[in-house]
Amino acid sequence: MTAEIICVGTEILLGNIVNTNAAYLSERLASLGISVFFETTVGDNPERLENVIRQGLERSDILILSGGLGPTKDDLTKEIATKACGQELVEDEEALRRLKEYFARSHRNMTENNLKQALVPEDCTVLYNENGTAPGMVIHAKEGKKVVLLPGPPNELLPMFHDQVEPIIKELSSEVLYSDVVKIDCMGESRVAAEIEDLIEKQTNPTVAPYAKLGEVHLRVTAKAVSEDEAKKLVTPITEELYRRFGHKIFTTKEDETLEDVVVDMLSKHHYTIAAAESCTAGMFTARLVNVAGASDVLNESFITYANEAKMKYLGVKEETLNTVGAVSEDTARQMAEGVARQAGSNVGVGITGLAGPGGETPEKKAGLVYIGVSVNGKTKVNKYQLNGNRQKVRETAVCRALTMVRYALVEEFL
């Protein structure tokens, strides 16, 4: 079964708001095993909206429309959708009763405009709105097709879709979807893709789809079956095969788990603490660890030592090192990592020093040059990276590399 999402609203086309409804609906539909092939955003224009609905009715089984159900003249979704389905609007008694009650409760006067919110297409299931005045509806269109109309505000749309629309869709569908998301943190997308070409080639059910994220590659392994258990049975052998190929390069297979979650979790399980000395990243590494709600178990303090003086004063980086090989060097990164672990009394120390650019370049040291030191109980490793991109990208990528280095060092430590 296929669905398509149609978001109605000129404010989306003007870029005033980010379309989070589409992402929410997409994810929910995917989890219900419904294929979404198109998402369209169209303004509050009767002709263009009608064309988009008619096109959708030709190519998809379910249309999900959001927005344009309000009381103003701009709000046309219900009128146009009813017309496109060849139906007429009729008054819904229960909708009218709820509307009157809503206004009485909030001590506001009901305008003529609001009355149109009690009109619904003749053959539909009305979805009553617990969080606003506009009811939603599922129009029963020709050939068993469904046209679902939802209010635009996310706090009205989300519960209405989840509580009232999902049960209707589940009844229409006989299949369930299950996914593992295999996340790899130290290979580029093209190298990962090259190593799984055979799996991608022969895929039908399950499918394997690679996505590149900053510093990570995600492989989504998805299967359809009659039940979640059956779908999982199809996914698991592929995930196991990916573990055989990538081993420790995989840091999780859980949709919601991040690289920092995994690092904080490893530290926490072994009662290890961590501290960082950050120069070019200036706090971004530590801020990412603190994304994790349980970070206080493993992190007490970190230092942002942007100036050379601060590197000497707090971390004991040697003046001679800074004067000879410079602040952006293997030696400095090593001394920062070891110095911060000593100063903070932590098991793990991380030192990050680099040239994010623009400016400050020399013939030997180009923008993007970053040294990262990771010291675990006095055993220190320093990596040199020449990273691509602008100032922000270099700094964000450096944080990813540092997290990966810490994860690897911990894998070895706890082996």
Add this chain to the structure above:
Amino acid sequence: MTAEIICVGTEILLGNIVNTNAAYLSERLASLGISVFFETTVGDNPERLENVIRQGLERSDILILSGGLGPTKDDLTKEIATKACGQELVEDEEALRRLKEYFARSHRNMTENNLKQALVPEDCTVLYNENGTAPGMVIHAKEGKKVVLLPGPPNELLPMFHDQVEPIIKELSSEVLYSDVVKIDCMGESRVAAEIEDLIEKQTNPTVAPYAKLGEVHLRVTAKAVSEDEAKKLVTPITEELYRRFGHKIFTTKEDETLEDVVVDMLSKHHYTIAAAESCTAGMFTARLVNVAGASDVLNESFITYANEAKMKYLGVKEETLNTVGAVSEDTARQMAEGVARQAGSNVGVGITGLAGPGGETPEKKAGLVYIGVSVNGKTKVNKYQLNGNRQKVRETAVCRALTMVRYALVEEFL
């Protein structure tokens, strides 16, 4: 002139990512005076993608496609768009040279897959990518239509569109647009909108459009005219009127200038230094200052004092304070701000302590409670905020509030 946006990627249709590219492109196109009537998202499927492109070529002057330019077999946008425009792919020497250089610089091996990234349609302008391997392109299609292909990652798409595509679009249009972006950092969108209702009502040319950003409201004042000078003459009186209404609440009217740019610039001009002591934000405030390439002029060091011990050890926060009113309190924020200025020998000290949640709440202290102290040459102010949203949103908003407090303190200091 009309444009339509086509985002390519199954990961969007699966709801794995929120489509922020569409919002960015919409806003930029609106600011260029280009009407966007449709946005479509389609998966990595050759047939459906081709249909969407052909439909777009029939109804719009400019198509902007994002995503699907990567090196893997899934990435089909270039191939399909070239075909839909009736062109062939040819090798671009410069693209190939850059690709080889990119891999040489990052000491990675180039795979066969990567080579296809040097192919471009025969009649196009190539857009070289400073932040990734995939070049973008503007295909010169029939009847003067343009098909713009952009890489999907926002850090590649944004600068490429801004620096390389916007000048091309501007040349296509006979009218010139000029905008001031009046940025306000300490009022909510609805309050700002209420104060300029009369300006919005009577607008035709120039127009005033409000956009809410995290911690900021931007008012884009835009005029169309035959030349930039003429357009500017229409915009300036409105911008001046906004200054009369909002005064110091406006921190810039420049499109590219950020709040951290303004703060670093003010500090730098007066040879002032700044240091921060961060608890819940854990480095995010300092990292934002270091977004500015000249931050080393004003920042030497900062402390991430997540644990109480660290607050006492480095900042001199009193044990009694922590034991009585607690770490998330006005007194602690004040002692952090003053302590870090003393420790770092800086003119300005910033202390941020809060409860980002989830967990750790008490009946008196709910998640979202943040105290921010700003001390300028020993004169300290502490504000209390009860912020909305999840852990990330609370921390990001706290950083915005801290930057605004520093800016206000400096405005007073230098008055």
